[in-house]
Amino acid sequence: MSGERERVLEVEDLQVRFATDTGEVPAVCDISLHVHTSETLALVGESGSGKSTVALAAMGLLPGNARASGRVTVDGTQVVGAGEAELARLRGRTASMVFQEPATALDPLTRVGAQIAEVIRNHRPLGRAEAAREAIELLRRVGIPEPEQRARAFPFQLSGGQRQRVVIAMAIANSPGLLIADEPTTALDVTVQAEILDLLRGLAADSGTGVLLVTHNMGVVADFADRVAVMLNGEIVETGPVEEVLLRPRHEYTRKLLAAVPRLVFQGEDPAPRQDAPVVELRDVRVRFGRGPRAVRALDGVSLDVRPGETVGLVGESGSGKSTAARVALGLIPPDSGTVSLFGTDLARSRGRRRRALLSGVGVVLQDPVASLDARMSVAECVAEPLRMHRRGMSAAERRARVAEVLELVRLPKELMARGPRELSGGQRQRVSLARALVLEPRLLVADEPTSALDVSVQRTVLEVIAELQRELGFGCLFVSHDLAVVQQFAHRVVVMRAGCVEEQGPTMSTLLRPRSEYTRRLIAAVPVPDPVVQRRRRAGVTV
Template sequence: MNDILEIDGLGVTFSTETGEVPAVRDVSLRVRPGETLALVGESGSGKSTVALAAMGLLPGSARTSGRVGIDGTDVVGAPEAALARLRGRTASMVFQEPATALDPLTRVGAQIAEVVRNHRDVSRSEAAREAVELLRRVGIPEPERRASAFPFQLSGGQRQRVVIAMAIANSPGLLIADEPTTALDVTVQAEILDLLRRLAADSGTGVLLVTHNMGVVADFADRVAVMLRGEVVETGPVEEVLLRPTHTYTRKLLAAVPRLRFDGEGVPTATADTDPADPDTPVVRLRDVGVRFGRGPRAVQALDGVSLDVRPGETVGLVGESGSGKSTAARVALGLVAPAAGSVSLFGSDLGRARGRARRALLSGVGVVLQDPVASLDARMSVAECVAEPLRMHRRGMSAAERRERVGDALELVRLPRELAGRGPRELSGGQRQRVSLARALVLRPRLLVADEPTSALDVSVQRTVLEVIAELQRELGFACLFVSHDLAVVQEFARRVVVLRAGRVEEQGPVMSTLLRPETEYTRRLIAAVPVPDPVAQRRRRAARRTEATT
């Protein structure tokens, strides 16, 4: 059986203002039909460049050498018309960020139907029916209704499922997936991986999986290739690479992976974990909060009777599936969404009643770090201007010299040199940009930090660094933290208490270890069971147990 993807001696060099920059050097890979090859490595290792080169999607500034073949068709140097016929039919690609892959002004059903009609002679009505069925296959609820929605009306995880539906619409022989599950919660991630696994088994689709999630690699891949500075440094069967790595860099990557701690029975390890009654006034308190978006039959109840506290100096993890309301709850705490019911107090004051200067004073005590630093940092501003923005808003009497000093101090707090202040966000790595976002959040020395998926887009070693910086600064500065995440391993490691949301309601809450050790609800048990671990043998057992439980 011929390989669906053949890469021989691939080299990619980018032309920049400062000269030629080699991104990929002498990479050779193979993907067989029905096989999944995982390509792993830190940001800047060249893995996404390999994926783009395989689809002929590199920018004009790239110079490519070597050979890339898909189902016998040479990609390097092929005319655009031949590549257009190839893409979407013989090979498809799932990108990490659905916001850039979807047209914000076109309903999602129409976008999927367009992909179908671009490669098959079917009527508009038949393509529309297929679009609904594809939405159902990727696990989107009420697919008939969701097909008429615009991308902004869907959660991040739902948008990613739409992108996957578009990629599999024409049953391609090769699927290139660049971080396809980064924005997904663990249960949806498990469902998507099961879907892609069935696609590979039923139709013989080969998969090139680009990811930094070693649990996903263990769960899904047959073979692994590890990249470092543009070169493949280790490759082999998934069990060999993950359980018996030979290269120092591979061992370093695996050591940085956050893991749910389990005992021999496969349940989280108990620790000394108590939840004492704390007399301190909560930094933020939500009481019976309700939030409703829209009107009429299409209105969505995003939060329904949600109550939670975050006390001084503690970290509370907010977890749940996409659409559970966790980001909405964070926005309520930030004063960005006004609840239709219930109350929100910030530092002991009613946020809903605060107006003008009093409200600004309250909110100046809150810092926020968002998931995507590219979107949250203005590319037209320097790093110094980005970090100084809260000072200009809330410390108007501060001189320019005082602002520069405070910005430099904030950069050093997050382990960045002051010399970066004059650069633009685009000149920084993903981990550096996220630490700039953290510096901006902490420049006012807030009493509360709201972190909404702050590390999910980062590779494991950079994620480890950012989490260590946040934990170190919390010990030093004493701020409280509301930590929104779908990564239960990170929450277990970083938070003191956890609040589990489901469909806008609190499913359960309590000390993080005891909640993960002895979950009270089936929903929380299902979340824990869906967390992939970076051990292929253990992950196969967990997947089998999850399927058995689902059928009983």
């Protein structure tokens, strides 16, 4: 029984408040929780609920403007109030953390094997050669192919899934009793996500590591967690075994979260195909990166199109070429061969002012709005920037009016216009990014993973806004995503990519319900669902 096992993390009456210019803001309010050895506790809730603050408090990583009280005990060490020397001994040895974005956790200028070896030597008296050998073994343990060669690679030479495995190798290098995983699979495609979860599950079972999993993905919770704690406004509103919380939720907020989860459905019809001329068309496009024998084939004979008023979902695993295809459609990557037509015009033959005029008809929404919005600008300035570049005849008053109009379209109040992007929630920032993309009334919207980093209720809101605006404005949308459930709900047609090629394409419902390709069937089978019974049967190899 879990009650008889050792507690590797114990949180009692934790409070965290942040000092701001307008006074202290409560983030976590008197919460208590625990994690046993060989157990995974999932901490779930919307953005701003306080779940990541709890994870940072457990590692002693709260920012300088945070004030914490209560008890946080990791393997007998009281974290709240501990000195930096004591916390440094704790981190990486007794407790480790895996973050959402491995790029921020890895040094881009240091080979990955050396980074793992450094973590080992920081806590154990090993020589360089022995630590290097252990780093290679750790890479093998976390499923990196050819670990001797990969140890000499730099982070940018690895795929997103491989980088996340490197981060996990660093986290388990010193056999910690507690592993804190903060959204460890959010940016990964479904098959890599399943592999990472299998890896973490095996670590917990084999070494007795307790895991605190911070996530907004209820499918991941169902697949991986033993218990669940649901947070709302800094408080835990429900906790219990995973089957009880996900299948028989008591709290209305938990029921709301579960209702917002996108799910694959296995019945439905496709709308009639559209006959309008495409707003963008790729024909037999080929792209190679690099030269000679080391050249990488990114796209190989890719053909697809998007028509006015329709959404085409572009899906596939990491490295399949879907983001490269989107960048080709945007004119950011010139194809080695094949043609790209934008609004009926060959993009390769367009130069100067004519090319700029064509591209002004394209709006772009990226996965991370923080990277696409200038933190030094206000919301109004961010949204108005395309107008200043492409509508130079507009007066300042006309720009302000247009910005107010488009912010209203994306359901953002005018009061936010003077704020900076970092003063907004994740969902608000993504809607500012959407407003910026729509301010020029584009005929084509390219959305590259626009909701993968958002919690489920905010994700639903953003997708509803895009769909509503598409019905109103009639733009075509190329929607790049690894979430097949979202694509099924949102896209009219789907293009499945694999290793730079189009594996299959067609109307969304028929393609996902009756896939011709074994690869597509594998992608569909890897989609986690928020039902722990179904996920357990899947892991046991039972067809569901």
